[in-house]
Amino acid sequence: MDQLSEDKTCFHCGNSCDTVEIKFDDKSFCCNGCKTVFEIFSESNLTAYYEMQNSPGAIPKINEGKFDFLKDAQILEKLLEFNDDAIQIATLYIPHIHCSSCIWILENLNKLSPEITSSQVNFNKKTVRITYQSQTTTLKDVVLLLSRIGYEPYISLDDHSDGKTHINRSIIYKLGVAGFAFGNVMFLSFPEYFEVNEFWLDQYKPIFRWMMFAFSLPVVFYAGRDYFISAYKGLRAGLLNIDVPIAIGILVLFLRSTIEIIFDLGQGFFDSLTGLVFFLLLGKFFQQKTYSFLSFERDYKSYFPIAVTKIVSETEEIPIQIYDIKKGDRLLIRNEELIPVDGILIKGKAAIDYSFVTGESETISKFSGDKLFAGGKQTSGSIEMEALKEVKQSYLTQLWSHDIFNKNKEDAFVNLTNTISKRFTISILSIAVISTIFWLFYDASKAMNVFTAVLIIACPCALALAAPFTFGNILRIFGKHKFYLKNASVIEQLAAINTIIFDKTGTITSNKKSTATYDGIPLTSDEERLLKNTLRGSNHPLSRTLYDILKVNDIVTLDSFEEHIGKGVQASLKQNAIKVGSANFVGQQELQKSLKTSVHISSNDIYKGKYTFYNSYRTGLSKLFNNLKQYYDLVILSGDNEGEQENLKKLLPTKTKLLFNQKPEDKLEYIKYHQTEGAKVLMLGDGLNDSGALAQSEVGIALSENINIFSPACDGIMDASVFHKLEQFLITSKRAIKIIKWSFLLSLLYNCVGLYFAITGQLVPVVAAILMPLSSISIVVFTTIASNWAGRKLA
Template structure:
């Protein structure tokens, strides 16, 4: 029986086999849409695929939903709550998250079906695939679907997860050995083919020509078979998927070049008109895979550096012997008592001991609903506290790989990433069209000049112009730049941020906590004397806030007994209010606390009122960061500079003296005002870099083309940002932007180098003079030289930052 599965594709199936899984349907007699199914489950999956326009899933192979045998009862252990608790990454309210290792993930079609699980079951809210690690991270409502049912569902569509009860760290099974096997086979074949090609290179006479010529050529052919059909298969699959999606990706010309090399070489030895280009063919694939292997090793190394070597320079407050100290998050140990302030991220799984917890898990689940927790409840890493300060006991040491995953969560991928086309894809599209045009024009020319050379010229152009060097340039350059910047305490979310950073033309700074240093601020109090009870309430309230002014003032006040507040609320951009027994307090702007004055404020001030009675104000005399004036004067030569501050205009005159004359200064800006300002200027063509403290500026950081959060040992990490800059390196911001621009230049220079190689090769190809030895030299030489060039130049850039 023949079943149509797409516009131009068909699958041949027996009338007695299930269309979905391929099992026998002789006795079931279940049909739908002229197709046979072995059970209602397979029929239901097909119906869901059809209803959601996902039937191209069946284009992958016959019966792609083949269910692994003997799964009945296999996953009954997933009904055990203790085992489930160990396997789950997140478990709160009615939402659970698990990361499953799926060995069968092998191509873009696998990613496509696994990231559409929500269409198969509405209780699955999201599923995100990590192709390199062969894992899928699934967020689901456990009241609607159990973990066991999810695993069974995955198995039923052909993606049975690997779950080892000996090792609960599911995501650690990440070694992609298939690449090593493919590289090994390609290298073995390449070495042997080169050895067999030596007599041809050096024109060895009688021995070669009379006795072993045909044997050697056929041996080269057989050595190339596993290279083309196994080692190079990923390039063909990627090219096919790209073409089917009407995208000319970098793998299209690579697959075309490999195909032409193999077909032409095979034709030459069959017709006994030449030795072909098997040396170039196997060498090309070997060097491409070698580049991919080094790229994978580079990013694995980077991942290690990111996860465990201060990738997040954020701190957390540890309570020990009634004293508070700031420690790095990776220094947290099981059993530690931590203080989590308002708007702070919970870095570890812990138990709530003290305080009122209202947790926002949107960073983890993507849903903004908050949950309230009581003393004794378990809190999960990734949640944000929204109701004052709490104290927790640590259950697990921090897994920064989880924070890395949280930062890169697809929940936070915005239009700015979707609309961004990276440099390799942009150039590869034009490169492919150009090469095809050259091939056709050259062929037409030779058809009118010398017909015998036309086919030779067409294939030669496609062979020599394979863009392997282009494919290697960007990964090696960006990988090395990420490593270099990380060592200099500038941490980028991913490589695409380098390209986006190089395109900016407008830089916007927050003021407090961004261009000012919290550690060196001088504070003066003016007003009525605060009683011990009022000062204790003030300090307890400030303890819950992460705003830079709150932190500075909190550290200034005398030691007092910390109170467990009855109510706490922080109004972003305005102030804080709290209540303890019959006393309430407001801290913030003059208008917020109910104070009005005819005199304009000359400095940043925090006003205080208790029980609706105005008490006074703390005036802050800002200490600006080292090298601020020099940095702004350097940046002003190339960028439009703006200060967007939520504070009053008291510092305007000081800033005008300190900063370049044309720097825009805007004060009294609420968080939403900053966001709208950026959005408006983006519509005018501005490419905006926003630099803030990660707290009030979260919306602005997310809206900007690149958002950088300044970190000064405060745990206000925001997944909305694209990069984290250590505050001590603030004065080197221009150097970091400059190195991003230099990285793009390196890639373009490497493209030019590749272009020169291609021009030389194209000359031989177009004129019909491409000999095997020329292709054998030029193709691998271009790949090796590009890798060496990008490595050396990026390391030179890194030394300039020292």
């Protein structure tokens, strides 16, 4: 018989089966619900769920009528973040998420229900983002499935993304219990503190001691249970997490104190025990409040440097930041641009790629009057839409950071905190054991105090806080300066860069200041109008430059539009067709190769001529390159010809590598080859032709110049106006690493001093518990002040 059956504990949830025991497959279950979940998992070959942790499930609570409100269209509209003809997406809060088993089963929901195409867990927020086929299932069906397997979601229509601080209430309850018990235990300990011997000695001493024991029970088994749970799960997974020494310290204090009062050896350490848990929770509470506050303060999302074109009138279009979009605004979405907000299609033929949202790259055709959802990417020319709401900024950044597009560059990058702190716990445990053994022989009365004080004073919370607070603040500062990074790990990788590669057109050249001259057969008015509207739909830097140069023409809806990356664009209107791009693309063989950047034009397959561009380089380019050359290898990879080679040689420092006529795949292979030779590459490009190179590099930065290119390939987006600050951004990244190292040094010094007093028996556990959160707060203050100081250098 299965061991769990003998113990009469539920194989699914771990509850006792003494009252009701249901047998199935030689296993015991406490109710039919748990048995049903096991059957579901067995039929779907998901029984590995039980191998990760014994009895990881919860008793399923099924009340189908409870979720009838999910049939209401208005409620669904508020709950769904994406709702198309075939696919719906909802993010649900699951309170029961607590371990790796939960993550595993929730991310394998597609095996339980084929209609669910993907599910993604955010463990910290206890949410699961579910994508499902709306034609064959409903949100209610999904919620009922979750309920049947013991993960009933908590559904609320409240929007908690308002920047307010939300504190976990359970910590407040536990803090209250620990504080109440601590106060009473201290009061009951006074007679022993002052050595009152008269009436106390014989009559009340045992009563007071057992009362202290009683007060300690809820402190250890309720208020302090999170430390035991965390330590237990870590040990089961083969990890020594930071809660292991704390849990051991609490347990040792409790057992030692209990033994002392049972055998009348003394009053024990119940005052230290309850005080320890109280101050630990108090420190955690303030850390949580502080972290939540700083998380809101460093909400760099509002600085996201992406612009969208607002149509003011038939002849006026202006770029605006996406967070300035208001309901009712008319927006122009060009080819390859992201739809920043839900809206209604007004004009144009939309072919929307919702892979940012759903992970499926199939394009969906939309027509005038259809609803468009934020996160979709227009792939067939320009369209006009009316905004239905303001931008929910966090939604766009959530899409950008979606795991579907994570390149897992950090997998090969060793995290600084992990490098320093992974051996911390085992070192502290060794010191505690060795110190205790010494005191057992030298002065046994101090041994337990020493053991507990060492475990508490050396808590590595400060190590755990240094990196997130420093990087979080640096991200906020970068955001204020219009440099937005995908996540904190990019800062560490920026600090390790030794090679910087630049694209030329649109990266080191400015689209706004460039000029062009036309050489060829004059264009008719119809051809000029078609050319202007064709360029209007493209986001290529040369297209944007030429669009701005050409005179105003009527805005028309094209019959067709197609952009060929790295080659050109073509479009048609009624009986006329036009091609704009390279000479080969428009069907022209150049008799004499031009050394200037040119865009060729053909109309109805008849070659018309070319526009020759005169590049204007970004302000401060020469100074920037001269400064960077001292520390980095610099390379320019350009898809253009060598026409600007001499100008660049005059502008840039010697030994800067200049490579021309590079196709997108050539850039990618160049980076890949040099990475095998030890290069740590930072790539700066325009986000269109360079997506492969941006993805291959350690850090890929897309330069934004009033365009809405939202590439999953890039790790950061830099506003073109701060291009000259690139060196300062790199220096600040290195300073951030130094700040963290200084934080580790301060923490080390604190631990050495604290350990000295603990090992020598001069530090009682309750004082250690007070000092521990103070050390964490000091690290938070130091990293915040230091990172703000480093950020001031960017001004």
